Amino acid sequence: MRGGGSGFRAYAVLYLIFLYAPILLLPLFAFNDSTIIAFPLTGFTTRWFEELTTTPALHQAVRNSLIIAVSTAILATCLGIFAARAATRYAFPGKAGIIGFIMLPLVLPEIIVAVSLLVVLLQIGVKLTSFTVIMGHVLICTPYAIAVLNSAFLSLDRSLEEAAVDLGETRLSTFRLITLPLIMPGIISSLLISFTISLDEFIIAFFLSGTEPTLPVYIWSQLRFPTKLPAIMALGTILVALSILLLMIAEYFRRQGIRRAGGKDSGGFL
Amino acid sequence: MTLIPEKDPAGTPPAGRPIIELRGVHKYYGDYHALRGISCDIGAGEFFSLLGPSGCGKTTLLRTIAGFEDVSEGEVLIDGRNVDGVPANKRPTNMVFQSYAIFPHLTVEENVGFGLRRDPRPRAEKAAAVAAALEMVGLSGFGKRAAHALSGGQRQRVALARALILKPKVLLLDEPLSALDKKLREQMQSELRKLQRQVGITFILVTHDQEEALIMSDRIAVMFEGVIAQLASPQDLYRRPLTRQVADFIGVMNFLPATVADEGGGQIAVDVAGLGRARIAAEQCPGGVRAGAGSVGFRPETLTILFEGEADRGRVALGTVDEVTYYGDMTYYGVRLDGVGEPLTISMRNLIGRRVLERGERTRVAWDPGALVLFC
Known part of the structure; x- marks a missing residue:
């Protein structure tokens, strides 16, 4: 890494600045005492954060988003456990194809998923509510849940489950006593990742939320009013902080899981 | 022209009453014919080895006895009872796995006592049984340790104690010593032999190490490609191999x-x-x-x-x-x-x-x- 090394290093640094500098501007303007989002900064204020606490529509959007994100996390993780277990423990005809179909939303453009879901739901006459958003979010979160849980199941020595059966436990009690505790870090990780994805997902929520906007949809709707912009910056700051915190917790549990199962870390999301 | 007929590869039957009887056991995995008509009796209290190169079907045979694989054809009798369809948790066999399969989230004590969960005896009696099992394998005082903090040799002992605490009729050992270094392996070989004499339980050992099989076993079944090529005592196997293939594999x-x-x-x-x-x-x-x-x-x-x-x-x-x-x-x-x-x-x-x-x-x-x- 001599010679060309410094050039690559400069490139990497610039790349990271380009990637993260806009996010750093969020807290900067969130605490700036001016309704105009521009330099120079005029002074320090927490006024925009206070404004957030006095906006009922925002509170409703937060409530919708939390209900949707929690439901999505639980549903996607449950489905993920079944799929990951099937994918890692059993051989059955058409397995590759089935798993491929489940993982497809990972690469499918979200707008396509959103539009097709909207068309189908309208055709069969389902009213657009938070429930329809949950359905859409489960669809796109399940592949992430499976990816995380797959690695949890793969790092679990199969003979551990066999040993429990050999020692007199049924398949069900083996799952409860051995499998579940050992993949628990993966489950927590999957819950947190699904929760985070659902919480800030916009396109599907925009198409399917009807009259119950989620937080991102609410934020988007507020962008039409320039005076609301600093408050959105404040909200964005809180969201970024929460997302980073959640991902860090998820990663902590994933690593702990690998250590507990005595495996070797093969890389994760962070 | 045949001057002297070939001896039966199944050799002499076990000295005592058979605890395991295999009758024409076949196992197919799709098109792959893993076991091709295995028939033999394993005596109660015997130290029996299944010896062969990797892929010869010895582990598959062990797993059919344990109940992890069902037989495609033929019968497995344990203590005179056909165990077809009997799942592993209902069979009087226990297994020591190649990876030891020590539950990493439990302590040594909880690992060893795992099989007693459904035992109706009072808590104190079960604790005494766990302590006795740990003492038997030389791990007294290790009960409170976390399982993942053990060395290879200690894991092996915990796996043994955990399997023997249920007093199985047959203990199945799937290459239990292959992960240990040479010195420790030799020590465990003689300890296992001693332990087997002490508890009097039938041990069935799967190994690819001919020396290990010779040292430890009462009788050895040498397997190639899903069939038993010869079943004999270590001395007969070494001195009177039936085929060139057996002779070449042993020593x-x-x-x-x-x-x-x-x-x-x-x-x-x-x-x-x-x-x-x-x-x-x-x-x-x-x-x-x-x-x-x-x-x-x-x-x-x-x-x-x-x-x-x-x-x-x-x-x-x-x-x-x-x-x-x-x-x-x-x-x-x-x-x-x-x-x-x-x-x-x-x-x-x-x-x-x-x-x-x-x-x-x-x-x-x-x-x-x-x-x-x-x-x-």
């Missing part, structure tokens, strides 16, 4: 081409390339005898190099030293006999005052017709 065997002739009256004569003609006994032909071309096998220790000043004894052939491998207590020579293409491996003890020959030296080799084994 070192020198093969020489030979011609077999019937001299009538149960007398068999062989003409061995490079060594000459000799009469041999019927028991030296465990695989049966047919007149015509065959081969004979010599173990390295049945051939003797005669050093300078030693008188000829028995029958002597001449040859040239081709290869010298010094092991400290022993030296292994590769000696090319005059008129024979392949060098023979000869092992000699390094006695005091005895020198080690060098490559290219001429030497005399004494051989005893009574030590050879004939394969037709």
Whole structure:
């Protein structure tokens, strides 16, 4: 890494600045005492954060988003456990194809998923509510849940489950006593990742939320009013902080899981 | 022309009452025929080994006894009862896994006591049983340790205690020593043997290590490609291998081409390339005898190099030293006999005052017709 090394290093640094500098501007303007989002900064204020606490529509959007994100996390993780277990423990005809179909939303453009879901739901006459958003979010979160849980199941020595059966436990009690505790870090990780994805997902929520906007949809709707912009910056700051915190917790549990199962870390999301 | 019929590969039945009876067991994985008609009895209290190269079906056979694999054809009887359809958790067998399968989220105590969860005895009695099991494997005082903090040898002992605490009729061991280093492996071999005598439970050991099988077992079933090639005691297996394949797998065997002739009256004569003609006994032909071309096998220790000043004894052939491998207590020579293409491996003890020959030296080799084994 001599010679060309410094050039690559400069490139990497610039790349990271380009990637993260806009996010750093969020807290900067969130605490700036001016309704105009521009330099120079005029002074320090927490006024925009206070404004957030006095906006009922925002509170409703937060409530919708939390209900949707929690439901999505639980549903996607449950489905993920079944799929990951099937994918890692059993051989059955058409397995590759089935798993491929489940993982497809990972690469499918979200707008396509959103539009097709909207068309189908309208055709069969389902009213657009938070429930329809949950359905859409489960669809796109399940592949992430499976990816995380797959690695949890793969790092679990199969003979551990066999040993429990050999020692007199049924398949069900083996799952409860051995499998579940050992993949628990993966489950927590999957819950947190699904929760985070659902919480800030916009396109599907925009198409399917009807009259119950989620937080991102609410934020988007507020962008039409320039005076609301600093408050959105404040909200964005809180969201970024929460997302980073959640991902860090998820990663902590994933690593702990690998250590507990005595495996070797093969890389994760962070 | 068959002079002496082949012996039954299944050999002699176990001394006592059989605890496991295998009747024509076949196992298919799709098109792959993993077990091809395994039939044998394993006696109560026996230390029994399944020995073979990887992929010979020995682990599959062990897992069919444990109940992790169902048989495609045939019957498995445990203690006289057909266990077809009986799941692993309802069988009177317990297993020590190759990876030991110690539950990493439980303590040593919880691991060992895992099988007692459904035991109706009071808590104190179960705790005493766990303590006794830990003492048996030499791990007293380790009960509170976290399982993932144990060394390889300790894991092995926990796995043993965990399986034996249920007092199974049969303990199944799937290559339990292969992950240990040489010193520890040798120590565990003798400990396992002692433990087996002490508890009197039937042990079935799967191994690919022929030395390990010879050291530990009462009887050994040698498996190749899904069939039992020979089932015999370690001594019979070493001295009277049924086939060249078995002879080659167990220890070192020198093969020489030979011609077999019937001299009538149960007398068999062989003409061995490079060594000459000799009469041999019927028991030296465990695989049966047919007149015509065959081969004979010599173990390295049945051939003797005669050093300078030693008188000829028995029958002597001449040859040239081709290869010298010094092991400290022993030296292994590769000696090319005059008129024979392949060098023979000869092992000699390094006695005091005895020198080690060098490559290219001429030497005399004494051989005893009574030590050879004939394969037709």
